[in-house]
Amino acid sequence: MRLLIKNIGCLQTPTGSYSHKGSKQGQNVKLIDAAIAIEDGIIKEITQGGKIPAGDFDQVIDAEGKLVTPGLVDGHTHLVFGGYRQNEIPMKLAGAGYLDILRAGGGILDTVRKTREATFEELYDKSAAFLDEMMSFGITTCEAKSGYGLDMENEIKMLEVIKALGENHPADVVPTFMGAHAIPPEYEGRGDEYIDMMCDELIPEVRRRGLAEFCDVFCEDSVFDSAQSKKYLEAARAQGFELKIHADEIEDIGGSKLAGELQAVSAEHLIAAGEEGMDSMAEGGTTAMLLPATSFYLGKTFAPARTMIEKGIPVCIASDFNPGSCPSLNLQLAINLGYLRYKMTPEEILTAVTINPACAINRGELVGTLEEGKQADIVIWNAPDMEMLCYRFGSNLAQTVIKKGEVIK
C-alpha cells in the first residue's frame, strides 16, 4: 500500500529519536511545499520545494497548502475509569479543594468505587470511544495509567483493558501501572501497609504478566509522602520498570526532587515545583510532563515551563484526561494554554506534544517526528502554520488524521 500526501504548505517537525531540551526544545524543521510518500505504514520519502516523490501510489491526498505535523503524542492520561465526577463541581465552586474532596472519600476514591463495579467490557467500550475521540483531535499515540482499582483484581482488570485497547484500537497505547494513586478505603490510615502490599504483591504480579512498562505514584500531601513514593518506585525499578511520578501538583512535598534523585523518566504536573526540585530534575535527566488544562480546571497557577526550559529540562505538554481534575481529552486546548500561559513558542510546543512525550513513553524510535523510516502518524491541520494552531481556541483543527499510513479521519 503506497500513499502520497502532496501539496503540503508547511511540513513542521522536530527531528531525531531523542528528547529535546534547552534551546533544542524549539528546534523544528519547516519544509515548504512538501510531500510525503508512505509505504506499508512507514514514511519512505519526504520532499520539498514542489518536488513529488517518484513512483505509483494507491492513494493520493491533497493537503491543499495546509500545515502537516507528526501525529500528537499524549504522554499522560487516566483513560480508563468507571464514571465521571460532575457531582464535585458544586462543591468546588463552594470552595472545596481537590484534596478536601479526596480526604472526604470522594475524588479518586469515588472513581475507584465506580471502576471496581464496572466490568472489563464496560471499561473497554468506554475507553475505546475515548480513544476514537482523541484520534479525532489529532492524537495518534497515548499513555494510559491504571490506578482506579487499587487492589489486585481491579488493577489487573484496568491493565488488561489498556492492553486490549493497544492491541485492537488503531491508536498506540502505552501502559503505566499506578497502583499508588490513592489509599483505598480498606487501607484507610494504613498508607505504609498499602505501599508494602504494592511492593510485595502488585508490582511483581504486573511484571510477571507483562502488563505495564512504567510505574507511577501520586506523591502528594494527604496521599503518598516522599518516603513512601521512594519505596514504591525503588521496588518498581528492582522489578525492571521505568519510573514516573505525579509530583508537586498541589503541594511541593519533595516529589520533583525525588524524581531527579531516582532519575525517573518523567515527573508530571509540577504546578508547585520549586528551584530545588527543578535542579534535581535537570541533574537526573528527568522530563517534565506538564498538564496545563488541569491548572485551568483546578483554578491553579501554571507550572514554570520557561524556567524548566532554561534549566535544560525537556518539556512535554499532555492532556491529563481524567474524570476529576481534567475531563477533556482535547490536547489542542493544552496547546493553547501552553502558548498563552507557559509562554512557550509554537516550535517548543510542537516538540512538547510529539517527540518529547514519545521519548518519555519509550516510543521515540517509532513516532514523534516526520522522518524517513518512522511510522506514518500524520495530521493535516485546518491551519496554515503552528502559530494558527496555538492561537485558535475551542475548535477542532485536526482535518485529516493518518495512523500507520491509514486515514482514520
Ligand code: IZC
Ligand atoms: O482522578 O483525580 N491528580 N490523579 C492525580 C488525578 C489527578 C486523577 C483524578
Ligand code: ZN
Ligand atoms: Zn495524572
